[in-house]
Amino acid sequence: MAKDILFEIGLEEVPARFIRAAMEQLEDRMSKWLESSRISHSGVTAYATPRRLAVLVKDVAEKQTDISEEVKGPSRKIALDASGEWSKAALGFARSQGVSPEQFTFKELAGVEYIYATKSSAGVETSTLLAQGLLDIVNAMTFPKNMRWGSYDFKFVRPIRWLVALFGKDIIDLEITGVKAGNSSRGHRFLGGETVIAEPAAYVESLRSQHVLADVKERESLILDQIHKLAAEKNWTIAIKEDLLEEVLFLVETPTVLFGTFDPAFLNIPQDVLITSMREHQRYFPVLDTEGKLLPFFVTVRNGNAESLDVIAKGNEKVLRARLSDAKFFYEEDQKLQISDALAKLENIVYHEEMGSIGDKVRRIRKIADLLAAKLNLPANTVSEVSRTADICKFDLVTQMVYEFPELQGTMGEDYARKAGESETVAKAIFEHYQPRFAGDQVPSTDAGAVVSIADKMDTIVGCFSIGIIPTGSQDPYALRRQAAGIVQIVLERQLPISLQDIFAAATEVHENSRNLKHSGEELRNTLYEFFGLRVKRLLSDNVRYDVVDAVIAAGFDDVVNVVARSRALMDAVAGQEDFKITVDSLTRVSNLAAKATEVTIDPELLVEAAEAKLYETWQALHTPYREALASKHAEEALTILSGLKDDVTGFFDSVMVMAEDEKVRANRLALLAGIDADSKIFADFGKLVW
Incomplete structure (x- = not known):
């Protein structure tokens, strides 16, 4: 007959930010222990309050599941020696499985006979496993911060004050740090008292009677x-x-x-x-x-x-x-602090020992922002707003309000700048240059805010990369991934006509001119391109098939707006056009042969076959409008134009021997395919699509 398990760990008040993760961890570890122990049940439910972590397991089997499994060993050829006796390999296999060779059976697998050992194990009573199992679960739990108390070496999030451990109505014989498990829990610290849990199913209601909502x-x-x-x-x-x-x-x-x-x-x-x-x-x-x-x-x-x-x-x-x-x-x-005085104080605040003060960072932001503004061809008044915003974007860091509430950086800068007589745009841009602060946050609405935001984030990324602080695995103490994602988001949502390489160049140029770098600007830009590629790929992966992402990324992602447009157009084409596979197959075949091309110049006089002349004529007619559409971010139109080649490509391959005996004709045909391939490859590597 099945029984329920109740396990409650009573604690001193646990920090609120630790509790949910601890509750989920206890539930997960209990589920995995039951599974690994071959103990069936109908579900694990976790409970938590500031003073307790608990799990209730319903319908737990009173005995482990019996097991009988067949394990494959060496082949017959290896298992038997020349005289037909068991070999050392077979005897070793028997020992490892805890069986005698007499229990071996032979079975054929893929035309080869192997020995098999059948292992049987009768399940033991669940009650005999619970004490050690619960102890192992508690010992395995991890927390952001641990405590030790008394003379115990045991560490936990907070001292354990009581334990409830029940299997049905029976108390599990368990003790941790001198606290012995029982069936008595504690209610609300002031409104309730101790309560006896008669059986696991009564847990929630028993605590409710003592003014505790455990659920x-x-x-x-x-x-x-x-x-x-x-x-x-x-x-x-x-x-x-x-x-x-x-x-x-x-x-x-x-x-x-x-x-x-x-x-x-x-x-x-x-x-x-x-x-x-x-x-x-x-x-x-x-x-x-x-x-x-x-x-x-x-x-x-x-x-x-x-x-x-x-x-x-x-x-x-x-x-x-x-x-x-x-x-x-x-x-x-x-408000008594002048902006100029605040900026002077920034010189005394160390940003990083290898990157100088915050004042140094502000000067780099200004230079990067000016370069970006010039690249974007912004109007003169906007350029002035960018420069002023960059100059004073960090002044509020020395205010008492931001010292007390760091999360108000930018918010106070906007308010104080407005009161100090700065223009509305500059004041707003001071706040916006921190945007987006997190995934899903808004991007700056002003040009000044957008440019300074990119400059600030890029300065941080380049500065960190230049001294070897590069995110690895889960380690990203300076939130460089988030800042890179923010830059990509700004460029995309504001449709900024600027490439990632332009942004990298501006930032690395400023750092090269203001600091002694351990790596050249070119090395940094290559590393940055790879780093940002992962951010763009993650952005696309939210709404785009993985193979489409791989295809468009292979064609380049320097222009963020362009790569997003190409991914959307390709997704629509793959999903909505049944004959698009013909286009893809054609372009893939072109690409495979184009790889053999050694010439890039096409001689129309050598296009002797009608099908190759027709393909050349069609390609020449489509080449310019295709490139113009793609440059204008009209990716869907560009893909439609490119698809217009498929019939002539099919006709070419049906009628023309590409690898002709005449070396010049062969090279000319390969050059034609290489030209078409070059056009297709700036849209996507169509060979990466999966059908």
Whole structure:
């Protein structure tokens, strides 16, 4: 008869940011242990609160599954010696499998006879395996930070204070760091007490009776329901940020939503400052009106019931008042700082010991941005905006507000620049030059913001690559992959007429002229091209078939807008045109023979066959419009033009012997194919398509 398993690890409060991963890890390790132990069950469910990690396994078999498996050994030729006795290889195989040679059988496989050993093993009682299994699971768990306590060498995320380990109604004989497992759990620290878990299935309800909601999804649903109900009652918009909700979720065991107020006079401070202060310091949800304007209220979640909420609200209001007063002070003090004085302070802040101060970085950003602006042929007024933005883009890093809230860099720069009399475009571009900050974020809306953003990110990437800081595996401490992806995203979404090599050249030129580099600019550009290729490939892979991605990438990705356009056109062609395979086959055949070409010049006088003359004539007519369409990013049109060659290519191969005996004729025909291949290869390597 099947039984349930309950395993709960009771802990001192675990940091909220560690809990979900720990819960999922416990669930995963339990599932894998059951599988490797051949113990059948009907599902593992994980639970977690700030003070516990738990798993409930339903319908666990009381005994391991019996096994009987057949293992292939050496061939008969190797297993038997000349006298027909078992060879050393056969005897060794028998020992390794724990069987006697008499148990061997012979079976034929692919025309060869092999010896086989049949291994049988009867399953043991699950109850005899659980204690060691649970101990192994706990010992194998990993966390971002561990603790040791008492005289124990054992490490865990927080000290273990109680254990519940049940198989059915039976307690599993388990002990960790002097804590012996039982059937008694602990409820809410203030509202509940100890509770006996009569059987695993009663776990959730037993804790509920002690004011603990162990089910994470239930707890989250309750928080959201209460927030939405409050918002409807007050006609508010309560801004729910996912990472804050996640943190609050793992700070409480019995969630109760309440709201408080703050002095409306604080609304004179920029909205982002107030929201950041509430979220980061107090874990409060800001309240907005229907137009998105901040209101003098906040919403928080109490770890407890609904008693005395007015007292709790007043306590939170008092704490928030102090926080907002600090923010108000910082904000007012920062406005006394002149931008020029702030820039001077940047000279004293080390960016990197091999790349100088932040002041040095700003000067490089300015030079790179100016080169990019010239390459983009921006109007004179926009060039001036780019230069000014680059000059002052980092000045807010020395303000008290950004020191207190680093995530407000750019936000405060925009506000302070506007108040200092900078143009609206420059002020906005200071904020935008950090965009996109993360995957899915917006790109800069201004030319100045876009150019300075690329310059800033490219300076960081080139600087790091030049001193050997290159992402490997999961290691990317300077977020270079994200910054490269940001550059690609900006170029693509703003359809900037600039190549990656132009961007690399501008950045490497500035670094070569301002620093002693360990690698030449050419070496850096080659490394950067490969690095950015992976970013472009990942961008395409989100919506494009892998073989189409490989095909267009092989034709080059220096022009990001172009490669995306080509990938979309090729995807449509592959999916929507049944006869497109004929085009692909034709171009692939052309490519295979073109590889043998030694001449690049075509002599029309040597095109003696009608089919080759016709192919040459068609290609000449299509060559220029095809190249122009591709240069204009009209990839679909270019592919249609290129497909117009397929009939003549087919006719050519049907009627013409490419490898003619006459050397000049042969070379001329190969040159013709090479010319067509050169055109097709700037669109894609069609041979990489998979049908």
